[in-house]
Amino acid sequence: MKNSMKFLIMVLVLLAIPIVILAQTEEPKEKVITINAQQFSYTPGTVEVNRGDRVTIRLISTDVHHGLYIDGYEVSTDARPGQDGSLTFVANNTGKFVMRCSVTCGPFHPYMIGYLKVKPDYRLFGSIWLAVGIFISSILLVIRRQKP
Amino acid sequence: MEKKQIMEIIAGILVLLATVGTIGAALLYDEHLWGGTRTIELTAQAPERGNWNMQEIHLVRGEPVRIKIRNIDTVSHGFAIPELGISLNGTGEIKPGNVAVIEFTPEKAGNFLFTCTTWCSTQHMQMTGRIIISEK
Amino acid sequence: MTEKILGLFPVDWRFELTSLPYVRKIIKSRWMPFLPIVLNLSVFTIILMAGFVGGVSAGNYNFGIMFVWIVWWLLLMMVMVPFFSRIWCMICPLPAFGEWLQRLGFMKVRNKLFGLNKKWPKSLKNMWLVNFLFLGTTYTTGFLTTRPIATFILLMSIIIGSIVLMVVFEKRNFCKYIGCPVGGFLGLYSNMAVTEIRAKNPQICKDHKHKDCVIGNEKGHACPWMIMPFDIGRNTYCGMCLECFKTCPYDNMAINLRPPATDLLVDKNRGLDEAWKAFIMLGIAIFFFLIMQGNMGFLKDWANAKTTEGYLTFVVLHSIFNLLLIPGVFFVFVYASHTFGSKEIPLKKLFTNFSYTLVPMGLIAWIAFSFGILFPNSSYVLHVISDPFAWGWDLFGTAHFPWTPFLTGVMPYFQIGTLLFGLVLSLDIGFKISKQTFQKRDEAVRGFIPIAAFLTVVTIFLIWLFTG
Numbered sequence: 036m037k038n039s040m041k042f043l044i045m046v047l048v049l050l051a052i053p054i055v056i057l058a059q060t061e062e063p064k065e066k067v068i069t070i071n072a073q074q075f076s077y078t079p080g081t082v083e084v085n086r087g088d089r090v091t092i093r094l095i096s097t098d099v100h101h102g103l104y105i106d107g108y109e110v111s112t113d114a115r116p117g118q119d120g121s122l123t124f125v126a127n128n129t130g131k132f133v134m135r136c137s138v139t140c141g142p143f144h145p146y147m148i149g150y151l152k153v154k155p156d157y158r159l160f161g162s163i164w165l166a167v168g169i170f171i172s173s174i175l176l177v178i179r180r181q182k183p
Numbered sequence: 184m185e186k187k188q189i190m191e192i193i194a195g196i197l198v199l200l201a202t203v204g205t206i207g208a209a210l211l212y213d214e215h216l217w218g219g220t221r222t223i224e225l226t227a228q229a230p231e232r233g234n235w236n237m238q239e240i241h242l243v244r245g246e247p248v249r250i251k252i253r254n255i256d257t258v259s260h261g262f263a264i265p266e267l268g269i270s271l272n273g274t275g276e277i278k279p280g281n282v283a284v285i286e287f288t289p290e291k292a293g294n295f296l297f298t299c300t301t302w303c304s305t306q307h308m309q310m311t312g313r314i315i316i317s318e319k
Numbered sequence: 320m321t322e323k324i325l326g327l328f329p330v331d332w333r334f335e336l337t338s339l340p341y342v343r344k345i346i347k348s349r350w351m352p353f354l355p356i357v358l359n360l361s362v363f364t365i366i367l368m369a370g371f372v373g374g375v376s377a378g379n380y381n382f383g384i385m386f387v388w389i390v391w392w393l394l395l396m397m398v399m400v401p402f403f404s405r406i407w408c409m410i411c412p413l414p415a416f417g418e419w420l421q422r423l424g425f426m427k428v429r430n431k432l433f434g435l436n437k438k439w440p441k442s443l444k445n446m447w448l449v450n451f452l453f454l455g456t457t458y459t460t461g462f463l464t465t466r467p468i469a470t471f472i473l474l475m476s477i478i479i480g481s482i483v484l485m486v487v488f489e490k491r492n493f494c495k496y497i498g499c500p501v502g503g504f505l506g507l508y509s510n511m512a513v514t515e516i517r518a519k520n521p522q523i524c525k526d527h528k529h530k531d532c533v534i535g536n537e538k539g540h541a542c543p544w545m546i547m548p549f550d551i552g553r554n555t556y557c558g559m560c561l562e563c564f565k566t567c568p569y570d571n572m573a574i575n576l577r578p579p580a581t582d583l584l585v586d587k588n589r590g591l592d593e594a595w596k597a598f599i600m601l602g603i604a605i606f607f608f609l610i611m612q613g614n615m616g617f618l619k620d621w622a623n624a625k626t627t628e629g630y631l632t633f634v635v636l637h638s639i640f641n642l643l644l645i646p647g648v649f650f651v652f653v654y655a656s657h658t659f660g661s662k663e664i665p666l667k668k669l670f671t672n673f674s675y676t677l678v679p680m681g682l683i684a685w686i687a688f689s690f691g692i693l694f695p696n697s698s699y700v701l702h703v704i705s706d707p708f709a710w711g712w713d714l715f716g717t718a719h720f721p722w723t724p725f726l727t728g729v730m731p732y733f734q735i736g737t738l739l740f741g742l743v744l745s746l747d748i749g750f751k752i753s754k755q756t757f758q759k760r761d762e763a764v765r766g767f768i769p770i771a772a773f774l775t776v777v778t779i780f781l782i783w784l785f786t787g
Contacts, residue, residue: 076616099258100302106727115302130731131787135695137722139279141257142465143623145379145696146611159787162735163779166742170775173746177764187426194353194425201361206368213710251711255376280380282711
């Protein structure tokens, strides 16, 4: 049993290494991003920034009144054709945050979604690491029980 | 009557109440809510999807009226009668599936424009109609 | 040594809920489940009215859309099925008219049912028809979940269809095999539930030759779901109608609390129809997420039928993904299991048995999916309960309650936590099924590894898709 525990710990540590490497942080910058809103998506569909960046989003609507609400950060703005919206925030929380339209803009309004990704995505790396850990543990557990 | 028959009748009444009764209660409640003043039901849709259900609203000077504006569209609309200084409270917008109610008594006769006040489509400027107020 | 679910709950642990005071008395009354059905009927009347009156207005502000696709769906996936098995079937108002017509009464018990009472053909006594019906219904998801009139049409079709078909086919064949789009997944996923209906003392049933529960008597109807209450192997086809509680002269039926997922270990009536149901449910969780909670505008245009070609592309890809791709990928891992475990076990048996590991995976995927609806969009419910028909009402003062997402920051953690729990449970069930299927333990271990890998890959994929 001790051997398999050692094995598990070793694998988990080894797995953590690429995660730590991937999770390199970058210097915070000022970022200004223009997002176009149209029925029923945003262009670009994904916005990627780094942790600590001061992000300003300029929202442009090309057809009807749209909004933009960011999960987690809980900030929002809206735009009509010819009347842009804007919001600014510091991306202190990492991970993927859903950007949702906050103004009913047509039948598919609830499905009008974009993604804000604040790197590094510790949460994603951590969950994958956990999932792999569960996998390896389960294998070790069933092998271990074989030897009475 | 046997107990079983009574149970059956009560069961039947409950089913009727649940179905027809619910519909009836809804209709009765709605009538009760809007009773009294003359109520005009105006539905709002963007011009390309039907526009207002009424292009002309006929009122009588001095008669109190209630205009119930139902937004049955999938985008927000607004409502105003600029020449009479009538507009919606708050944001001036009626969200989809929502209803705004305006109550007033027309004071002067004439032919006035009513219009949507929220950018709702590329044809928004065509979302208008006329209020025609006549003498008694 | 008794097997334990998650190493904690002995597989044969049961607590009899009907032993609690008043519970059994209530269950045995003919007012149960009649009264809950009638209450539900009232809610459905409002749903149908709202759907009809709503037309093509905004779904998120419509009572019908909100109560079917948000309230009911979320309650079904997150509460009803995992905790209470097929309790929805107990109170479903859709076949109620058909059943009252068959019985020519509401409370009356008559043992000859009105109608042609045709038996359902044996070759179709499986989930294949409902698999395709469900898949067909999902082609319309873009409309069904956003246009009130579409929900009205679907529900009315089921009601009318049930009345017609229940006068043709006997008892609850409509619910089991024909017309309920969600019957298939309710049946399969109810295997996960921590509640069950079973006979209390099997010996009493063994000695009791005249099976009142199957034939019916003056106290209640023959089991409308056409199962044998004295020998219910899995929750799959028990619609919890409670007739057997009324007919049993020995009061030998019970509702038990039990560990989750125990039915998945019952090797009874496993089949490819259920395997495909599991594939379809998992596939749809993925495909629907992409359409409804994804950021790809073209997919939404396809589902919304912006162009005919786009819509047909969606229908074809959706079908291939669910019917061929997911089973195909799973097959590769099963083949590996066959190779490493033991080639003596028929591949078909391995494939069928291991497909049941996708039941916990699928249900949990749907629960994680549901969190993605609950936190952002459930606030619309407050508007629709105050003004269900957009007639300008304000019954509870919440008609102007604004759209209010809540806890969206922690939402991903709920999803990840649920998915990781789902992985643990699926692995547990997977290994137990592996031991059942292979002859020797070392074969079971080797054969389990590829399946465990598949489940882990699916979990990681879902975590990435939903939250990453």
